[in-house]
Amino acid sequence: xEVCARFRDPRLAKRLAKKxxxxxxxEPVKFCHVCGTHEWTISHYGIxxxxxxxxxxxxxxxxxxCITPAALIDAACELALDxxxxxxxxxxxxxxxxxxxxxxARAEGADVRVVYxxxxxVKMAREEPGRDFVFFAIGxxxxxxxTAVEVLRRPPRNLSFLVAHRLIPPAMELLAxxxxxAIRGFIAPGHxxxxxxxxxxxxxxxxxxxxxxxxxxxxxxxxxxxxxxLRQLKEGVARLENEYTRAVRWEGNLKAKEFMRRAFDxxxxxxxxxxxxxxxxxxxxxxxxxxxxxxxxxxxxxxxGRDVPPGCRxxxxxxxxxYPTDCPLFLRxxxxxxxxxxxxxxxxxxxxxWALEGGWFxx
Amino acid sequence: xxxxxxxxxxxxxxxxxxxDFGGTVREVDVSLVDVRPGQYVxxxxxxxxxxxxxxxxxxxxxxxxxxxxx
Numbered sequence: 060x061e062v063c064a065r066f067r068d069p070r071l072a073k074r075l076a077k078k079x080x081x082x083x084x085x086e087p088v089k090f091c092h093v094c095g096t097h098e099w100t101i102s103h104y105g106i107x108x109x110x111x112x113x114x115x116x117x118x119x120x121x122x123x124x125c126i127t128p129a130a131l132i133d134a135a136c137e138l139a140l141d142x143x144x145x146x147x148x149x150x151x152x153x154x155x156x157x158x159x160x161x162x163x164a165r166a167e168g169a170d171v172r173v174v175y176x177x178x179x180x181v182k183m184a185r186e187e188p189g190r191d192f193v194f195f196a197i198g199x200x201x202x203x204x205x206t207a208v209e210v211l212r213r214p215p216r217n218l219s220f221l222v223a224h225r226l227i228p229p230a231m232e233l234l235a236x237x238x239x240x241a242i243r244g245f246i247a248p249g250h251x252x253x254x255x256x257x258x259x260x261x262x263x264x265x266x267x268x269x270x271x272x273x274x275x276x277x278x279x280x281x282x283x284x285x286x287x288x289l290r291q292l293k294e295g296v297a298r299l300e301n302e303y304t305r306a307v308r309w310e311g312n313l314k315a316k317e318f319m320r321r322a323f324d325x326x327x328x329x330x331x332x333x334x335x336x337x338x339x340x341x342x343x344x345x346x347x348x349x350x351x352x353x354x355x356x357x358x359x360x361x362x363x364g365r366d367v368p369p370g371c372r373x374x375x376x377x378x379x380x381x382y383p384t385d386c387p388l389f390l391r392x393x394x395x396x397x398x399x400x401x402x403x404x405x406x407x408x409x410x411x412x413w414a415l416e417g418g419w420f421x422x
Numbered sequence: 423x424x425x426x427x428x429x430x431x432x433x434x435x436x437x438x439x440x441x442d443f444g445g446t447v448r449e450v451d452v453s454l455v456d457v458r459p460g461q462y463v464x465x466x467x468x469x470x471x472x473x474x475x476x477x478x479x480x481x482x483x484x485x486x487x488x489x490x491x492x
Contacts, residue, residue, distance in 0.1 A: 062479045063428055074490040096425050148467065176468025178451060198467075201426065205469040208453045250426045253464060253472035276425075283486065305479035306464055306472050315454040315471065 066277030075282045076109040082289035083111040089241055090114070090288055091234060091379050093227055094121035094248035095407020096276050102416035104278040110285065117379030120230050121248060123198045124150040124405035125377060126330045129366045131223050132156030134358045135195045138221075139169035143356075144187075146172045146180035147195035148202075150405040153398070157365050160404075161195075177209045184218035192218045193352045199227050201250045203341055204315035207322035210347055221352040221360075222343055225328055227251045228259045229339035234378055235267045242379070244270040244288040246281070249303040254319075256311025257301045264297040275303035322347060331366045331401060332374030371400035376409050383410040384419070395420055426464040428474055431457050441465065 065071075092098065098118045101107060107116060120126050133156035139145040145161060152173050153162045165171040170190075174180050177194055184192040196206045203224040210220060227248060234240055247260050252273045263269040270291040274284035283302045291298055301307055319341070328340020343351045353360060367374050370388050375381035383389045383402070393399035395414050402408035414420035429441035429450070439452045441463065451469045463470035486492075 062476060062483065065483055066479075071486060071490055071492055074492055075486075078490065176451075178468050201466050201471060204454050204471065205451070205467055208451065208469070250464070250466060250471070253426070279486070302482070304482055305475050312454060312472055314456070318454065 063277065066275070066279045068279065072278055072282060075279065075286060079109065079114075079282065079286050079289060080111055082286065082293055084113060084289060084292055087113040087115070088243045088289075088292060089379070090116050090244045090246060090285065091119045091240075091242045092116060092121065092246035092248070092274075093119040093231055094251070095123075095405065095409075095412070096250070097121065097246060097248065097274065097281060098409055098412050099407070099416060100276050100278060100281050102412045106278065106281055106285075109282070114285070114289070116246070116285065117242075117382075118376070118409045119234055119379055120330060120333060120377045121227070122377070122402065122405050122407040122409070123202070123225065124154050125373065125401040125408050126225060126230075126333070127151070127154065127197050127223050127401075128329045128331045128360070129156045130329070131221065131360045132160065133158060134360050135193070135221060136161055136164045136169075138193050138352070138356060138358075139164040139171050140167060142170075142191075144170045144172060144183070144190055144192045145195055146174050146183065146192060148197065149173050150407070151195060151197055154401050154404045155368075155398075177205050181209050181212075181214055181218060184215045188215065188217055190217060193221050193356075194218065195221045195223065197223045199225055199248075199251050200254045200319075203323070204254060204312070204318050207318035210322050210343065210350060211318065214350060219350045219352040219355045220343065221358075222323075222341060224323070224341040225330060226325070226339045226341070228255070228262070229336050230330065230333075231260075231263070233333070233336050235263060235269055237378070240378065240380060242269065243292060244272070246284045246288070247271050247273040249273060249275045249280070249307060252303065252307040252311065254312050254315045257299060257307055257309050258311070260299050264299050268297045270297045271299045273299075273301040273303050273307050275306065332377055368399050373400040373402045373410070376402050383413040386410070390414060390419060426466040426471055428462050429465050429470075431459050431461050431463060433459060439470065441470070
């Protein structure tokens, strides 16, 4: 789309940065985004360098690979080592459980396949009816509808789903309630919001007196969101605003939400390093349990695993309590080419983004 | 993971559509949207997740240009 490029217009960005500096809040304020792609835009375009010194933007738990509990990764690895074909999205492949990653399982002879889409996994299972397949379904509301579509489409009998989808608003609510984080406003994730709409964030101004701006992923989108948050602080109000109007409607994508409602129930869910967050997970509806890998293989993903390796501060980095540079392992023991913590594994992990886009990693 | 890329819809056939990512043509699933050829969609993991509103994009850019005196 031609018009997309205009959301990267450096001339407008310069003027917007000037407006942002004019709203310098007179006290330190911290905003939080909840999306790995926002962190990428912020780091890649050096957006932090354009902000007044007392305005901080931190990354919340917006990397789906990073927040997938180690115990679930362990379960996927065990299945793979038992001879089940495990298919999943790219980054999940290298994310470490407590005893290694799917990548390591493959090195031990397991059949692990990286797919671009869940539809590829369905196709593979259909083409190889003699083998058992599990699709490891991770991701937030952006990804969950595609799982719903395939689950409801009568998948082949030899395919089941290890559903690890998580929901963003409950995680934001956890952060909003943590007073020590002192977050003064949220940049809400644009692509999650294409599905759920802007409406679910209304609780933040209402209950927490916290401004929210739903934002897209071009540099102007993110700058505009920061500008709108600062403007609200200046006016002394807390509102829910949407700057990503080209993609996000108030009610979201009704069709996608209906698919999700038909496929999933909402349940409490564990987030790696953060513990259990109420009403933050999706699980397959009772009628679809025949395709649930947990039931089919008698898995126990609720058991606790050691989520964070010794010394690693991913659990604090994922809630914006620490920066990657605060971690003693960052670019010492834990590097993009040999990651230790989950935030260094995924392209949406804050540590990996800081290392590669923030200019910290010199090879 | 939550990255979604805009693409122009070329052809719709049932739940599938041929879309153009600035020169690369791929088939994506359009079960989650109501879409017709010529429109732009956001594509994530092989599924169109939302239709982009071009008029809204133009309008907001105009509003921003006004705000920024550009």
